Amino acid sequence: MALDRHGAATLGRLYEEHADAVFRALRRWGVSDSMADDALQEVFLIASRKLAEFEGRSTHRTWLFGIALRVARGVRRTRTHEAMGEIEPEGDDAPVDDEVDARRAARQLDALLATLDDAQREVFVMASLHDLSAPEIAEITGANLNTVYSRLRLARQRLADGLARSGRRRP
């Protein structure tokens, strides 16, 4: 399916602006690293089909996150149980560069997120990692505003407890 020139240019711009954030959100929502590329491609493939129907009632970012959330849910439904909850042991005192530190932190965060139920995880990732507003999250998830706040509060509490239990508090 080929887009017309204007649609192609629009999709290209959306990809440049949002692909990185969508990829991260997919990963934090439980899409494995090996599945993330395919999931990201699927998000923008769906976007290309729906582009002509986009009416501008929400932002492009909110729209794309809505698509990405549904793709992530689909991946979660179909995947076999993967090792998501293992916190990778940190190396002793070996110095790490920023990239390695970021990767470790992401894995640790993924492990903590895996302790949440899917609804809490979805809300927490959008609110705390991507700075989406509660109304935007409500629009994306279809939940009402109070539910969004409630899920976010419970997610924070559970993550804080999990972090404390992991015994990895930083000095």
Added chain:
Amino acid sequence: MSDAREDDLGELGELIARARRDGPGAERLGAVRARLESQVGSLDAPPLPSASGGAVAITLGVAALAALTIGLAGWLVVRGGAPADEAASEDAASEAEAPAAVPSTAPGPPASPVPRDPTTEAALDGLRAPAEVLPRPDARGDETADAPRAPRGARWARDARGAPPVGSAVADTSAPPAPSADARASTLREEIALLDRALRAREAGETARARAALEEHAARFPSGRLRPERERMLAELAAGGTPAP
């Protein structure tokens, strides 16, 4: 959601801040994009004519049309005052619109001050069909917010009909009476004013206002004489807003 930022989350916030630096990287995103393009085609912006050249052409075209309109009105006055009947008016209009088809000593404006560029035309075909792909500006320009707008379907339907036929010096008596030269000059002035507003807004970096002015022009004058200029500006806005200096 300001109350959810990592600043408020203590050690969890620190972890989030570190994890945020972990991303796919440009190479990985580029590979996915290449796969996507193999399915939907190239995602690059379409090539457009030189933006700065287009802006100059538009400005010159608007100025030239304004001068020609004044000249035409003056010529009509010298020739014997305002047209006494509709037939005379029709003659004048036909002569003005078809300088090539009808040999005449009367000054007539060119069909378009800016030659049509097939590339731009093709780009505009893409702009028109799903024109609402991009979010429509919620806050339209102040001066255009209350302007009457034709229904979108009607607008494109009228557009599809194209410009009225030109080239015949004989008035078609079955057609509705043509507007007088004064009315035509007034219409052109309104077209010029709208495009001028769009130009100024674009120069000020207010692309939403510029687009609103152009859309107002499209709604009011779908086959207006400045339609090529409007379409060129729309294409330039779609390609990135203001032309390069």
